[in-house]
Amino acid sequence: MKARDLVELAGRNLREAFLRNSLTTIGISVGVASLVAMLSLGVGLQDLASDRLARTGLFDAIFVTPHSAAAAFRGSQAGTSPAERPKPLDEDARQKMAALPNVVEVYPDIRFPIEIHFAGNSYATVAAGVTPSARKDGAFEGMKGNFFSSPNADETILQIDLAHQLSNQPDMLIGKDLTLRYAEREPLPADPNDSNAASDGFSIVPKEKTLRIVGVVETEPAGGIGSLGRGRLLLPLDLAETLRSAQANDLRDLLRDSPNRHTYESLTVRVNDPPKVKAVEDSIKQMGFAAFSLLDASKSLSLVFTVFDLFLGIFGSLALVVASLGIVNTLVMAILERRREIGILKALGASDRDVRSLFFVEAGAMGWLGGILGVSIGWIIGHAINLGTNIYLKGRNLPAISVTAVPIWMVAAAIIFSILVSLAAGIYPASRAAGLDPVEALRYE
């Protein structure tokens, strides 16, 4: 029999014993819902943990330094040949790293001492550059005001402790201007008598910059692997770079052959997916730089959640296994009721395979419908868990989170699993129906 005819006949048969088949299908859906709810909790918690860890900037970041800062210094002093010297971590290296596959961004760690002038008072603190991607950091969640309007806007975000120093009402600072005093590295002019001569040094000069306060952040954003904290006054990274503020490694640059070729003390390379960190890290090492990531910690986390999901899946599947017994029962009852019909079908030319397929399609259809219904119920349960959790968190002044997740792969996998379990449950009834003796079946009243 052709597939379409099988489906039509199976659909007709299912509609005939509507109540019984509906109850069986609901049984399957409860099993699937239990499986989906359990797995969605496992996946949701994994996503939550991964997301929180990703926001620390520790698991998708590679911290890059020149191969050995110490070796570089020794090399200069001992007269090591240029070939043996560590590669400088300069703009060229930064561009090459940015061009590597799966690299999202490469940025330097820019921090420098500053003095703030605000409302007639001066305050000494540290400024730090912040990339646009940092907007997703947990530290900026629930911040007062806004993130930077553009990567090089003359804007600043203050850390709450600094804001408290500036005003008793930190929220009122937003929209006001402050003046930043900092030390700028300014190249010395080249020898005016030699048109080909390059400058061989730089001077440090004080500069000022007026910035508008656009936000106040509660916690100090993490600075990635290389630094435990960024600073109390945050600037857009592009702006921080254009300020050419004096950095700790400027003295090292001065000792090089070309002091005005600016190098970075360190770079942070962000990768689009933590599992790809290893490949990118290897590529950077091959480029001749030292690279470090927290990859192993991420792997351990994945392992823990895989085992967690496995056990949740097993417990969730138990209900589906029980529901599959309902399918066996329903189809065995159907064989008893439709014994004569099976005999008629065989007398009219149905093969054993046709009869078997018919029962399989009926079992599969119940599994399919139960799967869809079950996924929907599981999704609703997941949302109910989220709702309950967030009501609880709100009561404790904590931000809302999502502890369950039903990704599309779970929807597809749950429906396919439901169909497979139903088909497995249909093996015995279908084989029994196919094996019926047509003469006996036709005699059945």
Next chain:
Amino acid sequence: MTNGNLMVIRADRVARHYRMGAAVVRAVDDVTLGVRAGEFIALLGSSGSGKSTLLNLMAGLDRPSSGAILAEGRNLAEMSPQELAKHRSHTIGIVFQAFNLLPRMTLEENVELPLRLAEIDREERTARVRQAIERVRLSARLSHRPGELSGGEQQRTALARALVNRPSILLADEPTGNLDSATGDEIMRLLREINESGMTIVMVTHERPRAERFAHRIITMSDGKVISDGGSA
């Protein structure tokens, strides 16, 4: 009306025995007979004579304990279940005393069922179903379910269903057994009409007058054996 000596079914020393506890029931016992193309044969006998069992063997619904049943030259006893299903689908059409229509299906859907099983294309099915229903003069009842039809109409539906896949042999097991006399005659006239169009018919009956009136050849059975072969109206 026969088609020369072309043999469409041949039973060669066929036996069908059942074991019931220690006893062996010889439902069909060493039967040899041939059915020529275009014949209208009545298998006559009392209840338990083995005529329905022999019909089931010819239909490929059952397998002989020994002997051979040749349908269009092939031995049904040696066929696989799949081949037997094909034989039932393509070579024979079958009509039962109890009509055996599927109660949930309309007349049209019941008649279409063998075509679904034979995997005939949808477009062709509709034409064949209409043709078969027209042949049994039930075109006005297409969407009726068996419960809404009279006994005669149900048997005519069963006849249309048996003929729809254009088999070469029509097997009828007591086709008038559940009908009153007038309706029974009506079905018999229809069977004769079908036979006159060239269809070979083997009909099981216990009604000698009807057999004598409509069949070309009467084969009488008793205790699983053929006791006479050849008497006709």
